Amino acid sequence: MRSLIAIVGVLLLCTVVRAAEEGPRVFRCDPQSLATSRQRIKAGDPVLQSAMDALLKQADRYLRDGPFAVTEKMHPAPSNDPHDYVSLAPYFWPNPDTADHLPYVRHDGRRNPEIHDYDASRFGAMSGHAYALALAWYIGGDEKYAGHAALLLRTWFLDDATRMNPNLNYAQLVKGVNTGRGTGIIESARLLDVIDAVGLLHGSKSWTDSDQHGIEEWFRQYLSWLRSSKNGKAEAAATNNHGTWYDLQVVTFALFLSEKDLARDVLEGAKAGRIAKQVEPDGSQPRELTRTNSFGYSLFNLQAMTQLADLGDRTGVDLWHYRTADGRCIRASLDFLVPYATGEKKWTHEQISSMNATGMAVPLRRAARAYHEPHYEQIITNLKGDQPVGIVLLQFPPALRQGN
Numbered sequence: 001m002r003s004l005i006a007i008v009g010v011l012l013l014c015t016v017v018r019a020a021e022e023g024p025r026v027f028r029c030d031p032q033s034l035a036t037s038r039q040r041i042k043a044g045d046p047v048l049q050s051a052m053d054a055l056l057k058q059a060d061r062y063l064r065d066g067p068f069a070v071t072e073k074m075h076p077a078p079s080n081d082p083h084d085y086v087s088l089a090p091y092f093w094p095n096p097d098t099a100d101h102l103p104y105v106r107h108d109g110r111r112n113p114e115i116h117d118y119d120a121s122r123f124g125a126m127s128g129h130a131y132a133l134a135l136a137w138y139i140g141g142d143e144k145y146a147g148h149a150a151l152l153l154r155t156w157f158l159d160d161a162t163r164m165n166p167n168l169n170y171a172q173l174v175k176g177v178n179t180g181r182g183t184g185i186i187e188s189a190r191l192l193d194v195i196d197a198v199g200l201l202h203g204s205k206s207w208t209d210s211d212q213h214g215i216e217e218w219f220r221q222y223l224s225w226l227r228s229s230k231n232g233k234a235e236a237a238a239t240n241n242h243g244t245w246y247d248l249q250v251v252t253f254a255l256f257l258s259e260k261d262l263a264r265d266v267l268e269g270a271k272a273g274r275i276a277k278q279v280e281p282d283g284s285q286p287r288e289l290t291r292t293n294s295f296g297y298s299l300f301n302l303q304a305m306t307q308l309a310d311l312g313d314r315t316g317v318d319l320w321h322y323r324t325a326d327g328r329c330i331r332a333s334l335d336f337l338v339p340y341a342t343g344e345k346k347w348t349h350e351q352i353s354s355m356n357a358t359g360m361a362v363p364l365r366r367a368a369r370a371y372h373e374p375h376y377e378q379i380i381t382n383l384k385g386d387q388p389v390g391i392v393l394l395q396f397p398p399a400l401r402q403g404n
Contacts, residue, residue, distance in 0.1 A: 022035065034200075065125065067126075068126040084169065086170040087173070091110060091111065109292035110352075130153055149207075150207045153215065163218075171184025239277060240297075244308065270305075270308055270319060276324050281324075283334070292351075294351055295351045306366045309370065320371065340357070
Protein backbone atom coordinates (compact mmCIF):
# COMPACT_ATOMS: atom_id res chain seq x y z
CA MET A 1 0.00 0.00 0.00
CA ARG A 2 2.82 2.38 0.93
CA SER A 3 4.51 1.61 -2.39
CA LEU A 4 1.29 2.39 -4.24
CA ILE A 5 0.89 5.67 -2.35
CA ALA A 6 4.50 6.56 -3.14
CA ILE A 7 3.98 5.83 -6.84
CA VAL A 8 0.81 7.92 -6.91
CA GLY A 9 2.65 10.71 -5.14
CA VAL A 10 5.46 10.68 -7.68
CA LEU A 11 2.97 10.75 -10.56
CA LEU A 12 1.15 13.70 -9.03
CA LEU A 13 4.42 15.52 -8.49
CA CYS A 14 5.41 14.94 -12.11
CA THR A 15 2.04 16.28 -13.23
CA VAL A 16 2.49 19.42 -11.15
CA VAL A 17 6.03 19.94 -12.48
CA ARG A 18 4.87 19.52 -16.07
CA ALA A 19 2.01 21.98 -15.49
CA ALA A 20 4.44 24.51 -14.04
CA GLU A 21 6.80 24.07 -16.98
CA GLU A 22 3.99 24.76 -19.43
CA GLY A 23 3.70 28.29 -18.10
CA PRO A 24 0.62 30.50 -17.63
CA ARG A 25 -2.29 30.69 -20.07
CA VAL A 26 -1.13 33.73 -22.03
CA PHE A 27 -1.25 34.62 -25.72
CA ARG A 28 1.02 37.62 -26.38
CA CYS A 29 4.10 35.46 -25.89
CA ASP A 30 5.00 31.81 -25.49
CA PRO A 31 3.86 30.62 -22.03
CA GLN A 32 7.05 28.60 -21.72
CA SER A 33 9.08 31.78 -22.13
CA LEU A 34 7.54 33.26 -18.99
CA ALA A 35 8.05 30.00 -17.10
CA THR A 36 11.66 30.03 -18.26
CA SER A 37 12.12 33.61 -17.12
CA ARG A 38 10.79 32.74 -13.68
CA GLN A 39 13.10 29.73 -13.41
CA ARG A 40 16.14 31.69 -14.58
CA ILE A 41 15.49 34.50 -12.11
CA LYS A 42 15.22 31.97 -9.30
CA ALA A 43 18.55 30.53 -10.47
CA GLY A 44 20.19 33.97 -10.29
CA ASP A 45 20.39 34.93 -13.98
CA PRO A 46 21.84 38.48 -13.81
CA VAL A 47 20.37 39.66 -17.14
CA LEU A 48 16.83 38.69 -16.28
CA GLN A 49 17.21 39.77 -12.67
CA SER A 50 17.94 43.26 -13.95
CA ALA A 51 14.75 43.09 -16.04
CA MET A 52 12.83 41.85 -13.01
CA ASP A 53 14.14 44.72 -10.90
CA ALA A 54 12.87 47.15 -13.55
CA LEU A 55 9.47 45.42 -13.58
CA LEU A 56 9.14 45.54 -9.79
CA LYS A 57 10.05 49.22 -9.74
CA GLN A 58 7.31 49.83 -12.30
CA ALA A 59 4.81 47.64 -10.44
CA ASP A 60 5.49 49.49 -7.17
CA ARG A 61 4.54 52.76 -8.89
CA TYR A 62 1.40 51.17 -10.28
CA LEU A 63 0.29 50.12 -6.79
CA ARG A 64 -0.38 53.80 -6.14
CA ASP A 65 -2.54 54.26 -9.27
CA GLY A 66 -6.19 53.53 -9.88
CA PRO A 67 -8.50 51.83 -9.92
CA PHE A 68 -9.63 53.28 -13.22
CA ALA A 69 -13.24 53.27 -14.43
CA VAL A 70 -14.93 53.98 -17.74
CA THR A 71 -17.57 55.86 -15.73
CA GLU A 72 -15.04 58.58 -14.72
CA LYS A 73 -15.96 60.60 -17.80
CA MET A 74 -15.21 64.23 -18.62
CA HIS A 75 -17.42 63.96 -21.73
CA PRO A 76 -20.51 61.75 -22.07
CA ALA A 77 -20.84 59.09 -24.71
CA PRO A 78 -23.41 59.89 -27.42
CA SER A 79 -25.69 57.33 -25.73
CA ASN A 80 -25.47 59.24 -22.42
CA ASP A 81 -24.73 55.89 -20.77
CA PRO A 82 -21.65 56.38 -18.55
CA HIS A 83 -20.79 52.69 -18.99
CA ASP A 84 -20.28 53.13 -22.75
CA TYR A 85 -16.68 53.69 -23.82
CA VAL A 86 -16.05 56.86 -25.83
CA SER A 87 -12.88 58.18 -27.44
CA LEU A 88 -11.81 60.83 -29.90
CA ALA A 89 -10.11 60.10 -33.23
CA PRO A 90 -6.47 60.97 -32.43
CA TYR A 91 -5.47 62.54 -35.74
CA PHE A 92 -8.46 64.88 -36.12
CA TRP A 93 -8.25 68.53 -35.06
CA PRO A 94 -10.59 71.55 -34.77
CA ASN A 95 -11.35 73.06 -38.16
CA PRO A 96 -9.66 76.49 -38.41
CA ASP A 97 -11.97 77.55 -41.22
CA THR A 98 -15.31 77.38 -39.38
CA ALA A 99 -16.71 79.34 -36.45
CA ASP A 100 -17.62 76.23 -34.45
CA HIS A 101 -14.44 74.38 -35.58
CA LEU A 102 -16.59 71.61 -37.09
CA PRO A 103 -16.17 69.28 -38.78
CA TYR A 104 -12.81 68.25 -37.38
CA VAL A 105 -10.09 67.80 -40.01
CA ARG A 106 -7.41 65.12 -40.31
CA HIS A 107 -3.68 65.63 -39.76
CA ASP A 108 -2.23 62.13 -40.00
CA GLY A 109 0.39 61.30 -37.40
CA ARG A 110 -0.28 64.40 -35.27
CA ARG A 111 -2.18 63.56 -32.10
CA ASN A 112 -4.79 65.97 -30.82
CA PRO A 113 -4.23 66.39 -27.05
CA GLU A 114 -8.01 66.44 -26.56
CA ILE A 115 -7.90 62.63 -26.76
CA HIS A 116 -6.74 62.54 -23.13
CA ASP A 117 -10.07 64.05 -22.03
CA TYR A 118 -11.87 60.87 -23.09
CA ASP A 119 -11.71 57.20 -22.04
CA ALA A 120 -8.69 56.01 -24.02
CA SER A 121 -6.03 57.11 -21.55
CA ARG A 122 -7.72 55.40 -18.60
CA PHE A 123 -8.30 52.31 -20.73
CA GLY A 124 -4.61 52.15 -21.58
CA ALA A 125 -3.53 52.72 -17.99
CA MET A 126 -5.86 50.03 -16.67
CA SER A 127 -4.71 47.37 -19.14
CA GLY A 128 -1.00 48.16 -18.96
CA HIS A 129 -1.00 48.41 -15.16
CA ALA A 130 -2.97 45.18 -14.74
CA TYR A 131 -0.57 43.26 -16.98
CA ALA A 132 2.60 44.54 -15.31
CA LEU A 133 1.22 43.88 -11.82
CA ALA A 134 0.04 40.38 -12.76
CA LEU A 135 3.44 39.60 -14.29
CA ALA A 136 5.20 40.86 -11.16
CA TRP A 137 3.05 38.49 -9.10
CA TYR A 138 3.55 35.52 -11.44
CA ILE A 139 7.33 35.79 -11.42
CA GLY A 140 7.97 37.21 -7.95
CA GLY A 141 5.06 35.76 -5.98
CA ASP A 142 4.15 38.85 -3.92
CA GLU A 143 0.38 38.81 -3.50
CA LYS A 144 0.12 42.59 -3.22
CA TYR A 145 0.70 42.86 -6.96
CA ALA A 146 -1.99 40.30 -7.75
CA GLY A 147 -4.39 42.04 -5.39
CA HIS A 148 -4.08 45.39 -7.13
CA ALA A 149 -4.24 43.84 -10.60
CA ALA A 150 -7.45 42.07 -9.62
CA LEU A 151 -8.91 45.33 -8.29
CA LEU A 152 -8.16 47.09 -11.58
CA LEU A 153 -9.83 44.33 -13.60
CA ARG A 154 -12.90 44.06 -11.37
CA THR A 155 -13.46 47.81 -11.41
CA TRP A 156 -13.27 48.12 -15.21
CA PHE A 157 -15.09 44.93 -16.22
CA LEU A 158 -17.13 43.44 -13.39
CA ASP A 159 -18.43 45.86 -10.74
CA ASP A 160 -21.98 46.99 -11.53
CA ALA A 161 -21.31 50.63 -10.67
CA THR A 162 -18.20 51.04 -12.83
CA ARG A 163 -18.08 48.27 -15.46
CA MET A 164 -17.63 49.02 -19.15
CA ASN A 165 -20.33 47.87 -21.54
CA PRO A 166 -18.82 45.29 -23.92
CA ASN A 167 -18.81 47.41 -27.07
CA LEU A 168 -16.85 50.15 -28.82
CA ASN A 169 -19.77 51.84 -30.54
CA TYR A 170 -18.37 55.28 -29.77
CA ALA A 171 -14.65 54.77 -30.22
CA GLN A 172 -12.62 57.33 -32.19
CA LEU A 173 -15.54 59.57 -33.05
CA VAL A 174 -14.86 62.56 -35.32
CA LYS A 175 -16.59 65.69 -34.10
CA GLY A 176 -19.05 67.02 -36.62
CA VAL A 177 -18.82 63.82 -38.70
CA ASN A 178 -19.84 60.71 -36.72
CA THR A 179 -20.38 59.28 -33.24
CA GLY A 180 -17.83 56.48 -33.59
CA ARG A 181 -15.96 54.50 -36.23
CA GLY A 182 -14.80 50.99 -36.96
CA THR A 183 -11.21 52.23 -36.84
CA GLY A 184 -11.73 52.84 -33.12
CA ILE A 185 -11.55 49.09 -32.58
CA ILE A 186 -7.77 49.39 -32.78
CA GLU A 187 -8.05 50.74 -29.23
CA SER A 188 -9.33 47.43 -27.87
CA ALA A 189 -5.98 45.88 -28.77
CA ARG A 190 -5.30 46.95 -25.17
CA LEU A 191 -7.48 44.02 -24.18
CA LEU A 192 -4.70 41.67 -25.27
CA ASP A 193 -2.86 42.74 -22.11
CA VAL A 194 -6.00 42.15 -20.07
CA ILE A 195 -6.37 38.59 -21.38
CA ASP A 196 -2.80 37.79 -20.39
CA ALA A 197 -3.15 39.50 -17.01
CA VAL A 198 -6.04 37.15 -16.30
CA GLY A 199 -3.93 34.15 -17.27
CA LEU A 200 -1.07 35.29 -15.08
CA LEU A 201 -3.37 35.71 -12.08
CA HIS A 202 -4.44 32.07 -12.16
CA GLY A 203 -3.65 30.56 -8.79
CA SER A 204 -3.68 33.87 -6.94
CA LYS A 205 -6.01 34.10 -3.97
CA SER A 206 -6.90 37.59 -5.16
CA TRP A 207 -8.53 36.30 -8.38
CA THR A 208 -11.58 34.13 -7.70
CA ASP A 209 -13.54 31.66 -9.81
CA SER A 210 -16.35 34.21 -9.84
CA ASP A 211 -13.98 36.83 -11.24
CA GLN A 212 -12.83 34.38 -13.91
CA HIS A 213 -16.36 33.46 -14.97
CA GLY A 214 -17.38 37.12 -14.99
CA ILE A 215 -14.57 38.30 -17.23
CA GLU A 216 -15.01 35.34 -19.59
CA GLU A 217 -18.66 36.36 -20.00
CA TRP A 218 -17.62 39.97 -20.67
CA PHE A 219 -15.25 38.83 -23.41
CA ARG A 220 -17.86 36.47 -24.84
CA GLN A 221 -20.22 39.41 -25.27
CA TYR A 222 -17.48 41.66 -26.64
CA LEU A 223 -16.37 39.05 -29.17
CA SER A 224 -19.98 38.71 -30.33
CA TRP A 225 -20.22 42.50 -30.74
CA LEU A 226 -16.87 42.58 -32.52
CA ARG A 227 -18.05 40.12 -35.15
CA SER A 228 -21.64 41.31 -35.65
CA SER A 229 -21.71 45.10 -35.17
CA LYS A 230 -21.45 47.71 -37.92
CA ASN A 231 -18.16 48.98 -36.52
CA GLY A 232 -16.79 45.48 -36.12
CA LYS A 233 -17.62 44.53 -39.69
CA ALA A 234 -16.05 47.75 -40.96
CA GLU A 235 -12.80 46.99 -39.14
CA ALA A 236 -12.80 43.39 -40.36
CA ALA A 237 -12.91 44.78 -43.92
CA ALA A 238 -9.91 47.07 -43.35
CA THR A 239 -7.03 46.36 -45.72
CA ASN A 240 -4.18 47.81 -43.64
CA ASN A 241 -2.84 47.28 -40.11
CA HIS A 242 -6.33 47.77 -38.70
CA GLY A 243 -7.48 44.55 -40.36
CA THR A 244 -4.50 42.61 -39.03
CA TRP A 245 -5.00 43.86 -35.48
CA TYR A 246 -8.72 43.06 -35.78
CA ASP A 247 -7.85 39.47 -36.68
CA LEU A 248 -5.37 39.29 -33.82
CA GLN A 249 -8.02 40.40 -31.36
CA VAL A 250 -10.62 37.93 -32.63
CA VAL A 251 -8.15 35.03 -32.57
CA THR A 252 -6.91 35.86 -29.07
CA PHE A 253 -10.39 36.30 -27.61
CA ALA A 254 -11.56 33.10 -29.31
CA LEU A 255 -8.65 31.09 -27.89
CA PHE A 256 -9.24 32.62 -24.46
CA LEU A 257 -12.84 31.38 -24.68
CA SER A 258 -11.75 27.97 -26.09
CA GLU A 259 -13.43 28.66 -29.45
CA LYS A 260 -10.62 27.05 -31.42
CA ASP A 261 -12.57 26.54 -34.64
CA LEU A 262 -13.24 30.27 -34.90
CA ALA A 263 -9.59 31.06 -34.19
CA ARG A 264 -8.46 28.58 -36.83
CA ASP A 265 -10.85 29.99 -39.45
CA VAL A 266 -9.62 33.56 -38.91
CA LEU A 267 -5.99 32.46 -39.04
CA GLU A 268 -6.53 30.57 -42.29
CA GLY A 269 -8.21 33.64 -43.75
CA ALA A 270 -5.25 35.81 -42.77
CA LYS A 271 -3.06 34.07 -45.35
CA ALA A 272 -4.75 35.48 -48.43
CA GLY A 273 -6.72 38.20 -46.66
CA ARG A 274 -3.89 39.89 -44.80
CA ILE A 275 -0.42 38.70 -45.81
CA ALA A 276 -1.01 38.34 -49.56
CA LYS A 277 -2.93 41.62 -49.77
CA GLN A 278 -0.70 43.75 -47.57
CA VAL A 279 2.85 42.58 -48.35
CA GLU A 280 4.52 43.15 -51.72
CA PRO A 281 6.98 40.57 -53.13
CA ASP A 282 9.87 42.78 -51.98
CA GLY A 283 8.45 42.82 -48.44
CA SER A 284 7.19 46.41 -48.44
CA GLN A 285 3.73 47.23 -47.13
CA PRO A 286 2.31 49.89 -49.47
CA ARG A 287 -0.74 50.70 -47.35
CA GLU A 288 1.53 51.59 -44.45
CA LEU A 289 4.06 53.43 -46.60
CA THR A 290 1.44 56.06 -47.43
CA ARG A 291 1.30 57.14 -43.77
CA THR A 292 3.19 60.09 -42.32
CA ASN A 293 4.84 57.66 -39.88
CA SER A 294 5.43 54.99 -42.49
CA PHE A 295 8.19 53.05 -40.74
CA GLY A 296 6.23 53.03 -37.48
CA TYR A 297 3.11 51.70 -39.16
CA SER A 298 5.01 49.12 -41.21
CA LEU A 299 6.49 47.84 -37.97
CA PHE A 300 3.11 48.03 -36.22
CA ASN A 301 1.55 45.78 -38.84
CA LEU A 302 4.52 43.40 -38.74
CA GLN A 303 4.11 43.09 -34.97
CA ALA A 304 0.50 41.98 -35.45
CA MET A 305 1.36 39.56 -38.27
CA THR A 306 4.13 37.85 -36.31
CA GLN A 307 1.97 37.56 -33.23
CA LEU A 308 -0.79 36.03 -35.36
CA ALA A 309 1.76 33.57 -36.72
CA ASP A 310 2.74 32.52 -33.21
CA LEU A 311 -0.93 31.90 -32.39
CA GLY A 312 -1.22 29.95 -35.62
CA ASP A 313 1.41 27.55 -34.29
CA ARG A 314 -0.95 26.76 -31.41
CA THR A 315 -3.82 25.87 -33.74
CA GLY A 316 -2.07 24.08 -36.58
CA VAL A 317 -2.18 27.02 -39.02
CA ASP A 318 1.24 27.85 -40.45
CA LEU A 319 1.46 31.56 -41.22
CA TRP A 320 5.22 31.70 -40.76
CA HIS A 321 5.83 29.68 -43.92
CA TYR A 322 2.85 30.84 -45.97
CA ARG A 323 4.14 32.33 -49.20
CA THR A 324 2.43 33.34 -52.42
CA ALA A 325 3.82 32.32 -55.78
CA ASP A 326 5.39 35.78 -56.21
CA GLY A 327 6.96 35.80 -52.73
CA ARG A 328 4.55 37.72 -50.47
CA CYS A 329 5.14 36.48 -46.92
CA ILE A 330 5.83 37.52 -43.34
CA ARG A 331 9.54 36.84 -43.66
CA ALA A 332 9.81 39.19 -46.63
CA SER A 333 8.18 42.00 -44.63
CA LEU A 334 10.60 41.38 -41.76
CA ASP A 335 13.67 41.31 -44.02
CA PHE A 336 12.51 44.48 -45.76
CA LEU A 337 12.55 46.47 -42.51
CA VAL A 338 15.74 45.04 -40.98
CA PRO A 339 18.35 47.18 -42.79
CA TYR A 340 16.44 50.35 -41.92
CA ALA A 341 16.03 49.26 -38.31
CA THR A 342 19.78 48.76 -37.96
CA GLY A 343 20.74 51.94 -39.81
CA GLU A 344 22.33 50.05 -42.71
CA LYS A 345 19.93 51.88 -45.05
CA LYS A 346 18.28 55.27 -44.73
CA TRP A 347 14.48 55.26 -44.63
CA THR A 348 13.27 57.27 -47.64
CA HIS A 349 9.55 57.37 -46.92
CA GLU A 350 7.81 59.93 -44.71
CA GLN A 351 8.40 59.48 -40.97
CA ILE A 352 7.48 62.62 -39.05
CA SER A 353 8.14 61.06 -35.63
CA SER A 354 11.57 59.97 -34.46
CA MET A 355 12.45 56.56 -35.86
CA ASN A 356 12.89 54.16 -32.95
CA ALA A 357 13.49 50.64 -34.19
CA THR A 358 13.53 48.84 -30.84
CA GLY A 359 10.00 47.57 -31.51
CA MET A 360 11.64 45.21 -34.00
CA ALA A 361 13.11 43.17 -31.15
CA VAL A 362 9.98 41.11 -30.51
CA PRO A 363 9.24 40.22 -34.18
CA LEU A 364 12.92 39.31 -34.59
CA ARG A 365 12.91 37.07 -31.55
CA ARG A 366 9.68 35.42 -32.70
CA ALA A 367 11.20 34.88 -36.15
CA ALA A 368 14.47 33.51 -34.76
CA ARG A 369 12.48 30.78 -33.05
CA ALA A 370 10.04 30.13 -35.90
CA TYR A 371 12.68 29.92 -38.63
CA HIS A 372 15.47 28.47 -36.45
CA GLU A 373 17.55 31.41 -37.60
CA PRO A 374 20.09 32.72 -35.04
CA HIS A 375 20.87 35.66 -37.32
CA TYR A 376 17.59 37.33 -36.35
CA GLU A 377 18.56 37.10 -32.69
CA GLN A 378 21.92 38.72 -33.44
CA ILE A 379 20.27 41.63 -35.24
CA ILE A 380 18.55 42.73 -32.03
CA THR A 381 21.79 44.09 -30.58
CA ASN A 382 22.20 46.31 -33.67
CA LEU A 383 18.78 47.98 -33.61
CA LYS A 384 18.69 51.77 -33.56
CA GLY A 385 17.53 52.79 -30.09
CA ASP A 386 17.68 51.37 -26.58
CA GLN A 387 17.78 47.62 -26.08
CA PRO A 388 14.61 45.94 -24.75
CA VAL A 389 14.36 45.86 -20.97
CA GLY A 390 11.87 44.96 -18.27
CA ILE A 391 8.64 43.38 -19.44
CA VAL A 392 9.79 42.67 -23.02
CA LEU A 393 12.92 40.92 -21.83
CA LEU A 394 10.90 38.77 -19.44
CA GLN A 395 8.33 37.90 -22.11
CA PHE A 396 10.99 37.05 -24.68
CA PRO A 397 14.11 36.05 -22.73
CA PRO A 398 17.29 35.81 -24.79
CA ALA A 399 18.87 32.39 -25.05
CA LEU A 400 21.53 31.61 -22.47
CA ARG A 401 25.02 32.05 -23.85
CA GLN A 402 27.29 29.05 -23.81
CA GLY A 403 29.08 28.87 -20.49
CA ASN A 404 26.27 30.59 -18.55
